[in-house]
Amino acid sequence: xxxxxxxxxxxxxxxxxxxxxxxxxxxxxxxVYGFLGQNGAGKSTTIRMMLxxxxxxxxxxxxxxxxxxxxxxxxxxxxxxxxxxxxxxxYLSAYNNLSIFAKMSGIKVxxxxxxxxxxxxxxxxxxxxxxxxxxxxxxxxLGIAVALVHNPKLIILDEPTNGLDPQGIADMRNLxxxxxxxxxxxxxxxxxxxxxxxxxxxxxxIIDRGKKIVExxxxxxxxxxxxxxxxxxxxxxxxxxxxxxxxxxxxxxxxKPLQLMMNKTQVPxxxxxxxxxxxxxxxxxxxxxxxxxxxxxxxxxxxVEAFAN
Amino acid sequence: xxxxxxxxxxxxxxxxxxRTYIAFAAITAIVFIFQFAFKADGQSYMDLMMQSAxxxxxxxxxxxxxGYFMCYIILNTLLIQVPILVALIAADSxxxxxxxxxxxxxxxxxxxxxxxxxxxxxAATIFTIFLLVWMAVTALFxxxxxxxTGDMLVFRTKGTESMIMQITKDDVMWRYYAAFAxxxxxxxxxxxxxxxxxxxxxxxxxxIIATVCIVIVCTIISNINVPIIDRNVKPFLFTSxxxxxxxxxxxxxxxNGNTIKGSLENWPAIRxxxxxxxxxxxxxxxxxxxxxxxxxxxx
Numbered sequence: 358x359x360x361x362x363x364x365x366x367x368x369x370x371x372x373x374x375x376x377x378x379x380x381x382x383x384x385x386x387x388x389v390y391g392f393l394g395q396n397g398a399g400k401s402t403t404i405r406m407m408l409x410x411x412x413x414x415x416x417x418x419x420x421x422x423x424x425x426x427x428x429x430x431x432x433x434x435x436x437x438x439x440x441x442x443x444x445x446x447x448y449l450s451a452y453n454n455l456s457i458f459a460k461m462s463g464i465k466v467x468x469x470x471x472x473x474x475x476x477x478x479x480x481x482x483x484x485x486x487x488x489x490x491x492x493x494x495x496x497x498x499l500g501i502a503v504a505l506v507h508n509p510k511l512i513i514l515d516e517p518t519n520g521l522d523p524q525g526i527a528d529m530r531n532l533x534x535x536x537x538x539x540x541x542x543x544x545x546x547x548x549x550x551x552x553x554x555x556x557x558x559x560x561x562x563i564i565d566r567g568k569k570i571v572e573x574x575x576x577x578x579x580x581x582x583x584x585x586x587x588x589x590x591x592x593x594x595x596x597x598x599x600x601x602x603x604x605x606x607x608x609x610x611x612x613k614p615l616q617l618m619m620n621k622t623q624v625p626x627x628x629x630x631x632x633x634x635x636x637x638x639x640x641x642x643x644x645x646x647x648x649x650x651x652x653x654x655x656x657x658x659x660x661v662e663a664f665a666n
Numbered sequence: 667x668x669x670x671x672x673x674x675x676x677x678x679x680x681x682x683x684x685r686t687y688i689a690f691a692a693i694t695a696i697v698f699i700f701q702f703a704f705k706a707d708g709q710s711y712m713d714l715m716m717q718s719a720x721x722x723x724x725x726x727x728x729x730x731x732x733g734y735f736m737c738y739i740i741l742n743t744l745l746i747q748v749p750i751l752v753a754l755i756a757a758d759s760x761x762x763x764x765x766x767x768x769x770x771x772x773x774x775x776x777x778x779x780x781x782x783x784x785x786x787x788x789a790a791t792i793f794t795i796f797l798l799v800w801m802a803v804t805a806l807f808x809x810x811x812x813x814x815t816g817d818m819l820v821f822r823t824k825g826t827e828s829m830i831m832q833i834t835k836d837d838v839m840w841r842y843y844a845a846f847a848x849x850x851x852x853x854x855x856x857x858x859x860x861x862x863x864x865x866x867x868x869x870x871x872x873x874i875i876a877t878v879c880i881v882i883v884c885t886i887i888s889n890i891n892v893p894i895i896d897r898n899v900k901p902f903l904f905t906s907x908x909x910x911x912x913x914x915x916x917x918x919x920x921x922n923g924n925t926i927k928g929s930l931e932n933w934p935a936i937r938x939x940x941x942x943x944x945x946x947x948x949x950x951x952x953x954x955x956x957x958x959x960x961x962x963x964x965x
Contacts, residue, residue: 405770408773411962429776429778430778431776433774433775433776438771438774440771441767442767445768448682448683460671461675
């Protein structure tokens, strides 16, 4: 599978602050690539560099095998993007907004093309309504239509589910899957929610403070072998002793007294053993180790922010 | 991408914005107030002006208030305020897009940043032209309809001396066409300046205020009559040339002091002023392109 995007040792500094620090990753043709990180991790800065909104301090970005800074127009003609909020011209109708950005993408625009696009995102009825009166979900869908109108090969969506209700999130997820599965598009989707990315992406990267933490296939990174089980009981000390003297001792984690790491399929057996041992369970929470790690990143920064405030 | 297509898109956006029409409405209101005031009590104004003029001048004061004279009076007042109206649109060029969040979408399209600035500048210039055409329609042609035509009187202060010049009515129109063309160039400098300032801001209020402040400060400096400023500062300020359009109404005279039809008192000065204004435009647009090409779009 050929690489559509190759980012190599990318650096972006704003004064003394390093927003992106030696980041490298590859997105292959047909990938739905999850770009994960907490707020402020450097996702949007990286995406902005990929779209030439920001100039890198160092490193290179190749899209379709060409250096973005030298082949900007060629690359952007085949790239569709929605960057953070889908802000559009509030005083123009959905149709006119779409028409303007379609023309700017260099394609021949027809009424049919624009209406088909609006229909695809479910906005055909609102074609003549001004974007200023749209709900967040409608704006998001119009933003997607703008990103797709010129039939790009690569689609970059920066936090596309921000501000959407559960139905809107499900619709967005289905649309992204359709773009990938039925239309063969390569999609990069940034998010700060692992649960969101794991449902649609086949490969992903996690970044923190501008640096790559981990990159790989979702299957590989979310291997059920690395399921973390947190237990809470009426008597945690006794439960700890019980587990330590059983076959589950090998799975106990050193960092937390009632935390175990195992294959997801072993969780029912663990619960059975605890019940058989007369342990009164308050809760059993199974999550992936990557999710735990990702959560720890988020929590850490929240603590720092809370402390700073 | 085709520049013409981009310009069409830009003009489409401008025409769809309610803000665009504020300037046209303001001009219309001011012109109507002038016309109403002069229709009702123009005679008092003429009496006042005659008191300050030393020249012994024989003319019919009622006929002197004609469409040509009215337009000159209106332009004298309006062309000082119009820069603010031009700034309303031009200062919104980039900052307005940044404020709406559409700038990042615009810059991520296969259009170069140089093209974006050139198209924004062209659109602001076209807006300025339309503004002046509208001013010509209301202040000149409508005044002609209301007040009729006749020889035109020009009140002028030269040094400490006030004087009145008379231009025959068949010698007036070309001067107005030339004056409006000059005013377009002068106001385009304001449009270019507003565009440059709009690159640095994320909302249009800042660049509008900054443009107005620069125009006010430079105008004040342009009016300070101290030799050191006359020699070293004024020649470099665009505001020193903003009212250069008046030169088209300063008619040339022969050795006997009689006016020469179709002549200008100092054409080389007008031409130099125009060249300096055009140089300002080229310089400011050039700086705008250089700044915008390097700018990180963070909005």
